[in-house]
Amino acid sequence: MEIDLYEVNAFSHRPQGGNPLAVMLLDEWLGSLALQILASKGGKPETAFVVRRGEKCEIRCFSAQREIDLCGSAILAAAAVIMDFFDRRLRRMDFVHPQGTVGVWRHGGKLSLDLPQWTLKPRLHPGPTLAALGVEQGEVWxxxxxxxxLExxxxxxxxxxxxxxxxxxxSPLVVVSASDGGQGYVxxxxxxxxxxxxxxxxxxxxxxxxPYWANKLGxxxxxxxxxxxxxxxxxCELLGNRVIVASQVLQVRHKLLTLPEGMNLPFSH
Incomplete structure (x- = not known):
């Protein structure tokens, strides 16, 4: 059995830039084990699985080893696939994920994500984090x-x-940042x-x-x-208690993924 797999680069307009993801559209949800197996066969660091429910979409994202609670790249990539391949009239979509709902809209040549703001608290034991990164000093939140x-x-x-x-x-994700001068950060x-x-x-x-850098940089x-x-x-733009993250998306290609014999699954076509 062959299924449709869409390869997308999120947050870049370059073929070798941004986050390379796989997107698969389902008619109904499969069990978590089946989704994990498919993610491991997709050949990308992360795979987004989407089920459309009227005007909203349900989404789950998996790396090759585990499910990811909230993956903005996966949501952006899924929106790009649906808007470009299935309904070009769409300008806004809402994605329901395990932690809530994220809106995506298209304006000009960019897609924007409507994400929550998170408040940082000082980490009580920063030593192991700094040691793992190979640095001696830094704020750890x-x-x-x-x-x-970092500086x-x-x-x-x-x-x-x-x-x-x-x-x-x-924490499964460690983010390191510094000011880039002016109105930006890396x-x-x-x-x-x-x-x-x-x-x-x-x-x-x-x-x-x-929110951290908006406060620091004013x-x-x-x-x-x-x-x-x-x-x-x-x-990035702060609006109320939300963060709007905008970027370009490059559709790389559509291909067929061959499933193991006897693995019959409900995919959208």
């Missing part, structure tokens, strides 16, 4: 993710983390516990970083650059 603030762009770019030590930290994100040593583009990092409109090997760029 915590919400869903561990967030580390400058060069420090973030030069990081050579110990992934085995990062994987033992209590970041890198590491998630070895989820099978992603370094994430190419991490939209949900801005749930915490955008500006609600921010440009962010992710210094992963593939690079990614984001435009």
């Amino acid at each position: 915590q919400n869903r993710d561990i967030v580390v603030i 400058n762009r060069e420090q973030v770019a030069a990081l050579r983390p110990d992934f085995s030590r990062l994987a033992k930290l209590p 970041l890198r994100a590491f998630s070895p516990a989820a099978g992603i040593p370094e994430d190419a583009a991490t939209a949900t990092a801005h749930c915490a970083l955008a 500006c609600p409109h921010l440009h962010a650059e992710q210094l992963s090997p593939r690079r990614a760029e984001f435009e």
Whole structure:
């Protein structure tokens, strides 16, 4: 059996940039084990599974090893696939995920994500985090993710983390950031516990970083650059208690994925 798989680069207009994802549309939900097996066969760091329910879509995202609660790249990629391949009239969509609802809308050549703001609290024991990153000093904060603030762009770019030590930290995602001067900041994100040593583009990092840097820099409109090997760029804006993250999306290709014999699954066509 062959199924449709869409490959998308989120948060970049370059073929080798942004976050490479796989998107699969289902008629109905499968069990978590079946979704995990499919994600491992998709050949991408993350796979988005979507079931359309009228005007809304339900979405779940998996890395090759585990489910991810909220993955902004997956939501952006799924919206791009549906808007480009299934209904070009759509300008806004709502995605229901395990942690709530995220809106996506298209304006011009960009897609925008409507994400929650997360408040950071100082992490009580910063030593293991700093040691895993190979740095001696830095602010260490915590919400869903561990967030580390360094002094400058060069420090973030030069990081050579110990992934085995990062994987033992209590948070599956560690985000490192610094001011980029003016009205912007840089970041890198590491998630070895989820099978992603370094994430190419991490939209949900801005749930915490955008409010933090808006307060530090005194500006609600921010440009962010992710210094992963593939690079990614984001435009962030604070609106009330939300963070609007805008970027470009590149549709890479559509292909057929061959399933193991006897694995019959309900996919949309």
